[in-house]
Amino acid sequence: MTRLTITPHRLSLYSIAAVIALVFLMIISISLRSTAHAESAVQSAEQHIITLHDDGKEKGFITKAKTLREALKDANIPVDANDRTEPGLDEALVAASYEVNIYRARMVIVRDGANETKIITAFRTGKQIAEQAGLAVQQEDILALSQSTDIITDGAAEVLTITRATPVTFNFYGSVMQAYTQSKTVGAMLRERGITMTPADGISPAISAPITPGMTIRLWRDGTQTVTQDEDIQFETEQIRDANRERGFKEVKTAGVNGRRTVTYEVTTENGVEVKRTEINSNILTQPVKQVEIIGAKGMFTTPSENESIAWSFLISQGFSREQTAGIMGNLKQEHGFRTDGDGIAQWTGGRKAALMALPDPYNIYTQLEFMMSELNGRYSSAKNAILASTSVESATIIFQNKYEGCGVCMEDRRIQFAYDILASH
Numbered sequence: 001m002t003r004l005t006i007t008p009h010r011l012s013l014y015s016i017a018a019v020i021a022l023v024f025l026m027i028i029s030i031s032l033r034s035t036a037h038a039e040s041a042v043q044s045a046e047q048h049i050i051t052l053h054d055d056g057k058e059k060g061f062i063t064k065a066k067t068l069r070e071a072l073k074d075a076n077i078p079v080d081a082n083d084r085t086e087p088g089l090d091e092a093l094v095a096a097s098y099e100v101n102i103y104r105a106r107m108v109i110v111r112d113g114a115n116e117t118k119i120i121t122a123f124r125t126g127k128q129i130a131e132q133a134g135l136a137v138q139q140e141d142i143l144a145l146s147q148s149t150d151i152i153t154d155g156a157a158e159v160l161t162i163t164r165a166t167p168v169t170f171n172f173y174g175s176v177m178q179a180y181t182q183s184k185t186v187g188a189m190l191r192e193r194g195i196t197m198t199p200a201d202g203i204s205p206a207i208s209a210p211i212t213p214g215m216t217i218r219l220w221r222d223g224t225q226t227v228t229q230d231e232d233i234q235f236e237t238e239q240i241r242d243a244n245r246e247r248g249f250k251e252v253k254t255a256g257v258n259g260r261r262t263v264t265y266e267v268t269t270e271n272g273v274e275v276k277r278t279e280i281n282s283n284i285l286t287q288p289v290k291q292v293e294i295i296g297a298k299g300m301f302t303t304p305s306e307n308e309s310i311a312w313s314f315l316i317s318q319g320f321s322r323e324q325t326a327g328i329m330g331n332l333k334q335e336h337g338f339r340t341d342g343d344g345i346a347q348w349t350g351g352r353k354a355a356l357m358a359l360p361d362p363y364n365i366y367t368q369l370e371f372m373m374s375e376l377n378g379r380y381s382s383a384k385n386a387i388l389a390s391t392s393v394e395s396a397t398i399i400f401q402n403k404y405e406g407c408g409v410c411m412e413d414r415r416i417q418f419a420y421d422i423l424a425s426h
Contacts, residue, residue, distance in 0.1 A: 049097040052077070055104050067092060068100060080105055084122040107156040109148070110135065113164060118156060129160050140165035140180040166211050171218040174227040174267050174274060179217075185210055186217055195219070202272045224268045226280070233259030235288040241297035247361070249296030256291025259284065307338040307345065307365045312426050314369045322423060324387050327396025330419025331405055344368050346405065380404050393419045 050071055052059045065071035069089040072079055079085065082105030087098070105122040110133050123129045126143030137143065142163040148154040165180035168189075183189040187207030190197065197203065197219070204218045235256035242249070262283045268276040302310065311332065315325040332338055335347045340363045343349060348356055352375070361367050376384040383403035390396045397419045401410055 048093045048095065050075075050100055051098070052100045052102065054102045063093075065093065068098075077102075082120050082122055106158065108145075108158045108160055109154050109156040110160045110162070112162045126160050126162075130162060135162070137162065138165055138180045140182055142182065166213050168211065168214070169216040171216065171220075173219060173221060173225065174265070174269075175229050181211060183211055189217070190219075204272065218272070220269050220272045222269050222271065224266060226264055227267050228262060228264045230285070231261055231263050233261055233284070233288045235259070235291055237291045237293060239293045239295050242294050244298065245294070245296030246298050247296045249294075251294040252291065253294055254290065254292040257289035259288035260286045302340070302365050304338040307340065308333075308422070310365050311338065311345070311369060312422070314366075318373060320387065322426070323393045324390060324396040326393050326419045326423035326426075327387065327390070327398075328400050329422045330393075330397045330415045330417075331400045333418040333422065334411060334415045335405065335407075340365050340368055346372055376404070393423055 046064050047062050048064070048071070050061050050063055050068075052061070054077070059077075061071075061075050063071040063074060065074055067090050068085060068087060069079075071093065072089075079089065079102065084103040084105075086101045086103075103122040103124060105120050108119055108121050108129055110117040110119065110129065112130075112135055117133050117135075119129070119133050121129050121132050123132060126145050127137060129145070130137050130143060142165075144161045144163070146159055146161070148157055148159050151157055163182070165182050168179050168181060170177050170179035179189075181189045181192060183192050185207065186203065186205060186209045189211060190203075190207065198221070200221050200223070202218075202220050202222070205215075235258055237256060240253075262285060263279060264281040266278045266280050267274055308329065311329055312325060315328055316322070320328065332345050336342065336345055338345055343353055344356060344363075345365070345368050356362050356368065356371050359367055359371065380403065383399060386399045386403060387396050390399055394416050397416050398412065401407060401412060401415055
């Protein structure tokens with residue numbers, strides 16, 4: 001038999017190999033445990049713990065669903081279209097756990113004075129239910145949600161009763177506002193609002209007066225005081241005339257919007273009556289937006305040369321001779337070169353221009369010629385009669401200049417020359 005003898009040197013080699021093997025086994029074990037832990041984490045992340053609160057009942061379950069709708073369906077928990085959930089039914093589930101509320105819809109009868117409305121609602125507060133019913137409520141209105149005392153008659157287990165506050169106009173030291181109150185007297189309303197009157201204050205009507213819908217309550221203090229209030233800033237309107245559009249056409253390109261400003265006034269009151277108001281400060285909150293309109297102006301504007309031809313035909317049709325017509329038009333040429341803008345072809349001013357501007361299409365050549373004839377047939381009829389009696393271009397020009405135009409610096413020679421030029425060209 002052969003004897004195996006292990007020397008110290010050989011033993012050392014065996015020990016090293018054993019240690020290496022042990023370390024290798026430990027690495028494999030750690031790696032396997034890490035992989036298992038990662039797989040477990042992935043599996044856990046795909047699951048969600050749901051704690052459900054359903055009208056006072058609580059239920060818990062685990063789900064891999066992507067949304068609450070899918071989770072409730074998998075759990076055989078029905079949800080009506082009128083029910084509400086928190087979170088929403090189609091909100092993605094990403095967290096590990098959720099507290100879910102289901103608010104079940106039910107029939108509620110809403111009593112608003114003499115009016116009754118039945119609605120199916122999942123809301124739980126009076127304000128929410130009233131808004132769903134399409135009823136506007138004020139902060140001072142009382143909304144009481146209670147159990148029905150006669151379910152068979154009401155057809156609903158719950159009743160929302162709205163006790164409306166009384167609307168009044170409240171003039172509070174010069175600042176007028178719409179107010180609402182549940183109080184029965186003026187004095188009670190002041191107490192309701194935490195208002196304490198001083199000996200210098202006046203109240204109308206008296207504090208003992210009963211509150212009635214739409215009444216005006218005025219609280220004032222004689223003397224001078226400051227009042228701060230918000231006011232609208234009216235927007236401006238710019239009209240762009242489009243010669244390609246028929247007259248009467250109108251299109252709003254940019255809608256105007258009123259601005260808003262806070263204004264402080266110094267107000268002087270005597271015996272409850274405001275006798276003086278002075279603005280002492282203002283702050284613009286929002287700037288107004290200018291309204292831009294396109295309006296039709298087809299045929300409204302013509303060139304000076306076109307206006308000259310139109311004026312010639314027009315005056316001839318009014319019974320003036322060629323010489324008389326030329327005399328009138330020599331003046332119009334000198335006045336504004338047959339342009340209808342500004343003060344018009346005859347350069348009307350003051351009340352005469354105001355009368356022209358009050359007419360439809362005041363800058364239209366036909367409007368201005370008709371206006372001129374209305375004056376010649378009216379207060380300036382003596383000028384018209386003198387022109388009709390004249391026999392020369394020069395005399396007609398001077399008569400119109402002196403009796404109708406009433407110019408300051410007339411430059412008579414130029415008017416006469418223009419008249420002869422116009423006569424020659426027509």
